[in-house]
Amino acid sequence: MADKILPDGFEALESFQPYWGAMTTQERRERREAAQMAEIERFYAAMLDLASAAIAHLSQFPLGAMPAPSGRLMALLLALPHAAMAIELHGQPRAPFTPYPHNVRLVQGPAHFG
Amino acid sequence: MDQMIADFRAPTTDFTRMAGLDTEPVPTLPYRSPEYFALERKRIFKRAWLCLGRAERLPEPGSYFVAPIEVANTSVLVTRGKDGAVRAFHNVCSHRSNTLVLDREGSAGRFVCRYHNWTYRNDGTLAGIPDEGNFFGLDKQKCGLTPIAADLWEGWIFINLQREPEVTLTEFLGDFGERYRGIPYQNADKSILFVSHLDANWKVIADAFAETYHIPAIHPETIGATFASRENPFARPISVQTWGPHRSVSTYGNPDYAPPERAKVERLAYSNIATGNVLSAAGLDGMEVFLKHPAINPTKSRSWAVDVTWLFPNFQIDVSPGGFWTHHFWPITHRSTRWEARFYMPEAGDVWQRLQQEHYVARLGEILLEDVGNTERTQLGLDSGAKETMPLQDGEVMIRHSLHHIGKWIEADCVRDALN
Numbered sequence: 001m002a003d004k005i006l007p008d009g010f011e012a013l014e015s016f017q018p019y020w021g022a023m024t025t026q027e028r029r030e031r032r033e034a035a036q037m038a039e040i041e042r043f044y045a046a047m048l049d050l051a052s053a054a055i056a057h058l059s060q061f062p063l064g065a066m067p068a069p070s071g072r073l074m075a076l077l078l079a080l081p082h083a084a085m086a087i088e089l090h091g092q093p094r095a096p097f098t099p100y101p102h103n104v105r106l107v108q109g110p111a112h113f114g
Numbered sequence: 115m116d117q118m119i120a121d122f123r124a125p126t127t128d129f130t131r132m133a134g135l136d137t138e139p140v141p142t143l144p145y146r147s148p149e150y151f152a153l154e155r156k157r158i159f160k161r162a163w164l165c166l167g168r169a170e171r172l173p174e175p176g177s178y179f180v181a182p183i184e185v186a187n188t189s190v191l192v193t194r195g196k197d198g199a200v201r202a203f204h205n206v207c208s209h210r211s212n213t214l215v216l217d218r219e220g221s222a223g224r225f226v227c228r229y230h231n232w233t234y235r236n237d238g239t240l241a242g243i244p245d246e247g248n249f250f251g252l253d254k255q256k257c258g259l260t261p262i263a264a265d266l267w268e269g270w271i272f273i274n275l276q277r278e279p280e281v282t283l284t285e286f287l288g289d290f291g292e293r294y295r296g297i298p299y300q301n302a303d304k305s306i307l308f309v310s311h312l313d314a315n316w317k318v319i320a321d322a323f324a325e326t327y328h329i330p331a332i333h334p335e336t337i338g339a340t341f342a343s344r345e346n347p348f349a350r351p352i353s354v355q356t357w358g359p360h361r362s363v364s365t366y367g368n369p370d371y372a373p374p375e376r377a378k379v380e381r382l383a384y385s386n387i388a389t390g391n392v393l394s395a396a397g398l399d400g401m402e403v404f405l406k407h408p409a410i411n412p413t414k415s416r417s418w419a420v421d422v423t424w425l426f427p428n429f430q431i432d433v434s435p436g437g438f439w440t441h442h443f444w445p446i447t448h449r450s451t452r453w454e455a456r457f458y459m460p461e462a463g464d465v466w467q468r469l470q471q472e473h474y475v476a477r478l479g480e481i482l483l484e485d486v487g488n489t490e491r492t493q494l495g496l497d498s499g500a501k502e503t504m505p506l507q508d509g510e511v512m513i514r515h516s517l518h519h520i521g522k523w524i525e526a527d528c529v530r531d532a533l534n
Contacts, residue, residue: 025306025472029479048378058465074465081473084379085480089335095480097332098487106479108307110471111461 006076007057007069010050013076016043020079021072025109028075032082033094040093044083047076063112071113078113119413120508122350122366129354129511139503140517145315145496150524151448157524158427159185159445161532163265163272163279163286165429166192167440167456170269170303171219172200176236179219180205184452185445186275190262191215191225193236202264202273203238208257234259267291269302280529288533290357290425294409300401300437301458306475308455312486314493316428316445317516319453322485322492323430323441324422324512326351326365332488336481341419343368350509352415358533359426359519361512364412367419383473405435424512426519449493453486 005014019035020043022028032040047054054077061070086093094100108114120127130137144150166181172194182189191205191214207214207227214227214234224241225234233242238259246252263274265283268291272283284291312319322328326349329341342349352364373380404410410433411418420434430441439457446452457478462468495501506514519532526532 025475028472029476044379048382051379051382055465055469063462063465063468074468077465077469078472080379081383081469081476084377084473085476088377088380089477089480095336095484098480098483099490102310102483102487104308104310104479104483104486106306106475107309108305110306110459110468110475111304112468113472114306114475 004069006073007067009053009057010073013046013050013073016046017072017076019043020047020083021075022079023075023113025078025114026106028079028082029106031079032086033100035086035093037086037093040083040086044080044087047080047083051077051080074113117353117355117412119353120351122346122352127350127508129351130506130508130514133354133356133511133515135511135514135518139505140514141503142496142499142501144517144520145317145493146448146499148448151315151445153524154427154445154520155185157526158520159183160275161280161523161529162427163274163283164427165425165442166190166202166271166273167442168269168299168302168305169200169266169271171271173303174221176221176223177219178215178222178225178236180215180217182452183275183444188275189213190273191259192264192271192273193238195237196223197237199237200264200266200271201236201238202262202271203259204262206260207232208240208259209243214259268295268297269299281533286529286533287360287425288358290360293357294423297407297409297433298403299458300404301460304461305456305458308457308479308482310453310486311446312451312453312489313449314451314489315449315496316443316451317520318489318492318496319451319486320424320428320430320441320443320516321510321513322489323432324363324424324516325510326363327507327509332484333481336477336484340368340371341366343370346417348509351511352418353413354511355412356515359523360424361515362421362423363512364415364421365419366415366417369417380473383470401435401437404433422512424516426516427523449497455482 005017019031022031054073058070058074066074090096118129118132120129171179175194175196178191178193180189180191189205191203193201195201205214209230209232212227212229214225223236231244235241238261240254240257263279265272267283267287326341329349330338346366349366352366355362410421420432423431428443432439437458439455442454444452459471462471523532
């Protein structure tokens with residue numbers, strides 16, 4: 001039987017997983033930079049709603065050894081701060097007066113999902 | 115050491131005069147002239163000690179990394195030998211000068227040139243030559259890798275591209291090297307790395323990280339409220355120090371910053387961790403010894419954000435309440451630069467900490483883009499030649515100090531004269 005996409009209780013996030021569920025920090029940056037504000041707003045609202053539940057679920061596992069559906073949920077949770085850059089800081093997808101596209105790249109991310 | 119302290123609430127600060135620098139506008143020519151760049155290459159980058167980062171990048175005997183040094187047309191192979199010693203070599207095979215090591219880093223007891231399989235030990239000696247008998251009286255002892263002077267200071271690796279460095283690393287660092295002794299750098303073995311190739315002179319980019327005057331304008335949303343406040347609206351520095359060609363500025367942080375109500379994710383990410391401020395990678399746990407060091411936050415101000423310490427010529431170490439990070443500004447041409455920013459942070463222990471790190475790194479990406487995205491626009495203006503000079507204010511004293519010492523090194527025929 002194929003894996004579930006996300007753990008039970010997080011079905012409401014499944015439609016966001018293909019785009020926002022990137023496994024590295026740099027890819028999560030790129031997805032947010034390339035998204036329209038309306039898409040960012042939809043993801044931000046849905047993920048924020050379930051953030052506390054997601055943290056509680058994910059805290060059962062070591063960061064380096066999550067079952068695949070939980071790992072995908074972790075990646076979605078980590079996309080939330082990126083969406084927050086647009087929603088809580090800039091009021092638009094990217095920082096005002098910054099070049100886009102650009103080549104400021106995170107070539108080495110944090111341990112686990114970085 | 116000259117430590118200069120000023121009250122940011124006074125009508126003016128007085129760092130520039132206290133540092134013994136003049137207050138005239140500075141020339142823009144050094145930022146756009148290929149001829150000036152050629153002098154910097156010869157007189158500065160081929161004579162000064164250059165920092166290549168932390169020794170933790172070489173965790174065990176056999177560890178190595180390769181550092182391209184475009185300004186000197188070379189790449190440097192840095193190794194840790196069986197004896198534990200750190201050595202540096204030109205990454206060039208002794209046979210036909212092919213590039214020896216092709217990857218960026220790793221662990222290996224031997225290096226094999228992919229051209230004809232010449233093999234070297236990681237102490238630089240030649241181990242083997244295929245079909246050696248068909249050469250003509252080759253002396254293998256003389257066919258090792260070409261060494262580059264390397265030394266360590268407080269866990270930082272430095273190299274010098276002079277065959278016989280005119281001054282030791284200790285002499286080059288001078289009083290700075292004493293003042294910054296014994297700092298227990300936290301999480302020095304783990305870092306994240308931002309890299310960009312930018313169409314701007316290396317000094318334009320270094321300057322962008324050397325003053326806080328720009329913060330309210332360039333970073334109004336990302337960090338404006340953490341570096342400036344009603345009592346210090348233009349983010350004036352707290353103190354400035356100089357040691358020969360090296361310099362440091364201690365910057366103001368708004369001690370009352372708290373994420374606004376609407377910043378729900380920021381509040382969530384930081385709800386479970388005390389970091390000191392938003393520029394901090396890690397929590398405050400284990401930071402007491404680090405923060406008590408007399409060189410860090412030298413005035414022990416409550417309103418402290420970051421110390422930006424700029425080692426001549428192209429390396430900056432930043433320390434803040436939650437840790438440290440570095441900037442390297444590697445010149446490529448007079449108007450292109452490879453910039454690397456490395457932020458040291460621990461491996462997250464749980465979901466909360468990993469979420470805080472992601473928020474931190476996401477915001478960093480925005481701040482850094484605001485900073486370096488602006489440098490290419492500055493370079494375009496400099497290239498136009500519209501302005502022969504630029505006026506620098508007192509908070510931009512590190513830029514003036516940098517230009518002063520670059521000029522001094524270019525003038526000086528020997529390094530000791532440049533340092534004195």
